[in-house]
Amino acid sequence: MSTFNDIARYAEGEMNADERSAFEVALLADESLRNQLALYQEVHGSLQQHFGADEQRDQLQNTLQSMRGEFFGAATQPARVVPMKRYLRGAVAVAAILIAVIVIWQPWKPDLFKEFSETSMVAPAERGDAADDLLEQAVEAFNKKEYATAATLLQQVKQQDTANSTINFYYGVALLQTDKLKEARDIFNRLFAAQSAFKFEAAFYQALGYLKEGNKVACKEWLQKIPADANEYNRAQRLLQQL
Amino acid sequence: MVREIYAKYAGKIRYYILANNGTEDDAADIFQEALIDIYNQAQHKQLQLTCPFEPFLLLICKRKWLNLLKKRGREPVTKDAADVSIGEDVFALAEQMKQSDQRMQVFLQCFEKLGDACKEIIKKCLGGEDQELIATQLKVTYGYLRKKKSECMAALTKMIHSQLSE
Numbered sequence: 001m002s003t004f005n006d007i008a009r010y011a012e013g014e015m016n017a018d019e020r021s022a023f024e025v026a027l028l029a030d031e032s033l034r035n036q037l038a039l040y041q042e043v044h045g046s047l048q049q050h051f052g053a054d055e056q057r058d059q060l061q062n063t064l065q066s067m068r069g070e071f072f073g074a075a076t077q078p079a080r081v082v083p084m085k086r087y088l089r090g091a092v093a094v095a096a097i098l099i100a101v102i103v104i105w106q107p108w109k110p111d112l113f114k115e116f117s118e119t120s121m122v123a124p125a126e127r128g129d130a131a132d133d134l135l136e137q138a139v140e141a142f143n144k145k146e147y148a149t150a151a152t153l154l155q156q157v158k159q160q161d162t163a164n165s166t167i168n169f170y171y172g173v174a175l176l177q178t179d180k181l182k183e184a185r186d187i188f189n190r191l192f193a194a195q196s197a198f199k200f201e202a203a204f205y206q207a208l209g210y211l212k213e214g215n216k217v218a219c220k221e222w223l224q225k226i227p228a229d230a231n232e233y234n235r236a237q238r239l240l241q242q243l
Numbered sequence: 244m245v246r247e248i249y250a251k252y253a254g255k256i257r258y259y260i261l262a263n264n265g266t267e268d269d270a271a272d273i274f275q276e277a278l279i280d281i282y283n284q285a286q287h288k289q290l291q292l293t294c295p296f297e298p299f300l301l302l303i304c305k306r307k308w309l310n311l312l313k314k315r316g317r318e319p320v321t322k323d324a325a326d327v328s329i330g331e332d333v334f335a336l337a338e339q340m341k342q343s344d345q346r347m348q349v350f351l352q353c354f355e356k357l358g359d360a361c362k363e364i365i366k367k368c369l370g371g372e373d374q375e376l377i378a379t380q381l382k383v384t385y386g387y388l389r390k391k392k393s394e395c396m397a398a399l400t401k402m403i404h405s406q407l408s409e
Binding site: 014 | 244245246249250253254257267268270271274275278279282283286346347350351354365366369370371389390392393394396397398399400401403404407
């Protein structure tokens with residue numbers, strides 16, 4: 001064990017000057033020690049990459065996820081051919097017409113804000129200190145659409161972690177959902193101005209905020225700020241068409 | 244860019260996986276995983292593409308799928324993806340990627356065998372958070388945290404070392 005302890009202490013800068021130079025002398029003479037140090041550094045680097053946040057990778061993952069449906073169909077079941085009984089055909093025809101009428105008429109058509117503002121928050125990785133408990137409760141409230149509760153909780157989380165764009169973004173959405181439009185707007189403005197991973201999500205929800213007020217002009221303006229390579233582009237275009 | 248990759252290659256991957264006992268969902272998963280893998284390798288392991296992208300991507304997807312089939316306990320039938328010639332360079336690159344992937348698996352398996360305290364310290368310290376902040380969160384002194392981190396990393400590297408030399 002002592003070799004690896006020494007290697008770790010050397011690599012982590014925990015040795016004093018004497019120990020350090022002694023270790024470096026040993027390194028020169030001992031090839032297997034050099035290999036073990038290299039292994040230590042490889043493990044350190046790989047795990048750093050694994051546990052560290054990589055916004056670019058997360059973005060790629062999001063983009064992939066959002067396009068998945070366009071290029072791959074939903075899970076397919078092998079089609080089964082079932083002979084249809086004659087008397088059923090009439091009933092099926094009636095049902096088909098009924099469905100067609102309902103689809104065209106769309107009596108349930110929700111307002112656009114509701115339709116486009118759906119989002120859910122991803123639970124944080126388990127870490128289990130007090131701040132994370134708070135965050136977990138916030139995620140739960142948010143996903144149950146208890147936005148007032150979520151906003152209060154997220155505000156507390158935010159106080160401990162002011163620069164976290166994820167928390168800021170969902171805090172903004174929760175404010176928007178509870179009609180605190182002005183506060184939400186400030187947050188989205190800041191997210192949009194910074195190079196955060198939520199830049200264009202923020203633009204999209206900014207647009208929804210204006211939509212909620214009935215300000216279609218400002219809503220469109222914000223939607224048009226979303227470039228074609230952003231995640232939100234398709235949603236933004238759909239909303240633009242419906243306006 | 245991503246859209247282009249999807250448009251160009253999703254069809255082929257889908258065809259291959261559907262032809263080999265997979266579903267649309269499997270195809271989409273494999274495609275996504277393969278691209279993230281390639282991203283990781285390019286970003287952190289200096290993978291450089293020395294061969295055409297298409298056969299490389301197809302080979303990565305194919306290997307992933309065969310692995311998954313094996314895990315599900317099914318004998319893979321190999322109906323090949325159509326009309327892609329696979330050169331030596333493609334195999335070499337895929338091999339390099341596979342090996343570094345396998346090494347990473349060993350690292351992570353050993354990591355999981357550590358005690359909870361070590362796991363937490365390593366995860367936090369290597370996750371890029373500020374170490375003084377972590378020490379406060381864990382209610383220990385900064386000096387103690389650094390000492391523990393060294394010890395935990397030493398134990399981990401030792402375990403990995405003996406695993407790899409088996």
